[in-house]
Amino acid sequence: MDKWMNEPGLIGFESFFDEGELLQIACSLIRINTENPPGGEEAAALYIQSVLKDNGIDSELSLAAPGRANLTAILEGRLPGPTLVYNGHLDVVPAGDRWTKEPFAGVVENGRLYGRGASDMKSGVSAMLYAAIILKRLGNPFAGKLILFFNADEEVGNLGMKHFMKAPFMADYAVFSEPSDLDVCVCHKGDARIRITTSGTSGHTAVVEHPDNAIMKMIKLVQALEGLGREIGTRKHAMLGAASLTVSKFNGGSAPNMVPNRAVVEIDRRVMPGEREEDVFAEIERTLSEVARREGFDYQFDPYLYVPPHEIAANHPLTQAALRISAETTGLGKKAKPFAASAECPFFSERLGVPTLILGPGSLLEAHTANESVDIRELTDAAKVFVRLACEMLQEGGISS
Structure with a gap:
């Protein structure tokens, strides 16, 4: 057992965490074709909503356009406190050709999960979703709120984020689960x-x-x-x-x-x-x-x-907590680094003023490629990181800067 599983609020974690259950969620999401265009994210959002409902978590869908859904779910902590957002997008780029594996079958082989979106970014969405499920099973051992926000149309026109900005909720921190190799990405152009x-x-x-x-x-x-x-x-x-x-x-x-x-x-x-x-x-x-x-x-x-460009300070409490937790969970050296592509972070960091970083399983080198895949160990580690990060950042009175 990892030492951190004895941390306050996380006792009993091991009995609730099932890697096979997490992998099944990720496989199921990959099997829902959300190629953008045309998108069709509503089908993925409805699946996530059903998984949340089965675990006693309410959620709401909001349509940015017909068939283009955002999903929001809120976990209330035991005490008042700050708000943390876990975000991911539900669309994927078109599969294209040159695949030797079926792109929407969720194939598991040699310790890797294959399929369009395996890295970008249905593994990240699955890890955040599963982290919320584990936290619910542990009795929401935090203060404040954890919000899951999964949106449509990141890959093309940002319809989901633009729809969200018409009536946004505020938060103290946000984490986007774009593929970062579980390093902490603190900026992008x-x-x-x-x-x-x-x-x-x-x-x-x-x-x-x-x-x-x-x-x-x-x-x-x-x-x-x-x-x-x-x-x-x-x-x-x-x-x-x-x-x-x-x-x-x-x-x-x-x-x-x-x-x-x-x-x-x-x-x-x-x-x-x-x-x-x-x-x-x-x-x-x-x-x-x-x-x-x-x-x-x-x-x-x-x-x-x-x-817009995006940046969070390398010494921000969110950055430092994410780096330490990712390193302890994976047993690997983790670093603060730039994100080579662009992302939707600025909707939170620039427009809403929310400290935001990128942290997720998978690699940009895998994203948008034929036979896209993610290491199953990294998917599992990501879910554990998201559980721990929520418990650390969501404390009564918040984390001092």
């Missing part, structure tokens, strides 16, 4: 995307003497963006590296013997903690407008996506 369009006048290239060429206009803008990108690349973050600006798509023209009347580029701008949305877009538009004004043409500027 933001992402801004802009579509730029220039216009020209069509004509036969053989007879037009002074072509109004949309592509040539766009080239001037792209050259200016190249210079801005070099300057942006000098902005560094200790963990995340450099900010960036990339011209990632370029389309224009319709035939080799026609003057192009339209050109479109798309820009991907990776944003660092401390940079503000309005400044990110204004800097790019200022660069473009200077060129267009000098050269005497117009353009269209469409900033169609903004995902």
